[in-house]
Amino acid sequence: MKRAIILGSAISVLGLMLISCSSTPETTTTTTRQTTVTAPPPPPASTTTTTTHMSGGGY
Template sequence: MKKAIIVGSAISVIGLMLVSCSSTPEATTTTTRQTTVTAAPPPPAQTTTTTTHMSGSGY
């Protein structure tokens, strides 16, 4: 029973190694164009000015 578990584990490890080795990308001669994208500057902070006029009763 233990031997079957060890053999099964070894086969699965070897299988994973073969799959990972076969999925490595091949060297290609394609060139990629690199573009730089800059974010727009944030809008200026809007400040609100509240002016309170105190006037006496002019009656």
């Protein structure tokens, strides 16, 4: 009785292994694309500079 259960289980496992090995999955090719995004050039620097002075406030 035990031998029949073990033998049946072994045959089931072997059958599943053969089925899974014989059916090869579809070959899919995955390609990785690297795209370079270029930002527009910065606007030309202005010739006038603004300096803001903040005086320290006393408490």
